[in-house]
Amino acid sequence: AQSVTQLDSQVPVFEEAPVELRCNYSSSVSVYLFWYVQYPNQGLQLLLKYLSGSTLVKGINGFEAEFNKSQTSFHLRKPSVHISDTAEYFCAVSRSNDYKLSFGAGTTVTVRA
Amino acid sequence: DSGVTQTPKHLITATGQRVTLRCSPRSGDLSVYWYQQSLDQGLQFLIQYYNGEERAKGNILERFSAQQFPDLHSELNLSSLELGDSALYFCASSPSGTSPSGANVLTFGAGSRLTVL
Numbered sequence: 001a002q003s004v005t006q007l008d009s010q011v012p013v014f015e016e017a018p019v020e021l022r023c024n025y026s027s028s029v030s031v032y033l034f035w036y037v038q039y040p041n042q043g044l045q046l047l048l049k050y051l052s053g054s055t056l057v058k059g060i061n062g063f064e065a066e067f068n069k070s071q072t073s074f075h076l077r078k079p080s081v082h083i084s085d086t087a088e089y090f091c092a093v094s095r096s097n098d099y100k101l102s103f104g105a106g107t108t109v110t111v112r113a
Numbered sequence: 114d115s116g117v118t119q120t121p122k123h124l125i126t127a128t129g130q131r132v133t134l135r136c137s138p139r140s141g142d143l144s145v146y147w148y149q150q151s152l153d154q155g156l157q158f159l160i161q162y163y164n165g166e167e168r169a170k171g172n173i174l175e176r177f178s179a180q181q182f183p184d185l186h187s188e189l190n191l192s193s194l195e196l197g198d199s200a201l202y203f204c205a206s207s208p209s210g211t212s213p214s215g216a217n218v219l220t221f222g223a224g225s226r227l228t229v230l
Contacts, residue, residue, distance in 0.1 A: 094214060095212065098169075099161055102158070103155060
């Protein structure tokens with residue numbers, strides 16, 4: 001069964017508009033949640049992470065994500081995007097009984113002027 | 114620069130051949146992970162090493178093998194290559210061998226793009 005589901009494969013958005021990327025996960029144990037970004041022809045860079053505590057976490061480049069335990073979701077948001085935010089975004093989950101980081105299929109964000 | 118160095122950046126080879134991808138982890142990190150990124154499979158975890166020992170295994174084919182050396186660099190060996198092995202291979206490193214967490218965040222290299230013709 002898919003453990004990390006990114007609900008949108010492609011998200012086109014205009015510059016300065018808000019964007020939300022949806023991520024749902026499945027797990028019977030406690031989890032750590034991450035969002036990574038992959039700019040064209042580059043490796044993955046950590047945007048933000050949720051470990052515990054406040055359900056709203058802030059990351060780099062103005063991104064934030066909200067953890068919702070009841071809905072097992074970890075959606076990523078940015079209130080106003082720039083052209084430079086064009087990239088692929090990956091949601092990832094780490095489970096307390098597992099050594100690996102499991103990734104979603106990715107969401108390609110294309111920002112247009 | 115993430116601090117994780119992967120070589121080569123690009124590699125083109127033929128079916129049936131063998132290649133070796135190299136990864137130097139970030140200074141101080143003891144764990145190395147290998148991931149394969151392809152269009153149809155997405156990011157797939159292959160294998161993890163911690164301080165020279167294999168820690169976890171994922172969807173790694175028997176034709177593939179890896180090791181981590183005493184200086185902590187790692188190599189991923191891909192043999193009897195097939196067209197379907199064409200992909201971007203990422204190495205990541207983290208400080209410890211525990212589950213990825215706030216204290217054990219994975220840092221990724223820029224990847225090695227393998228093209229099998």
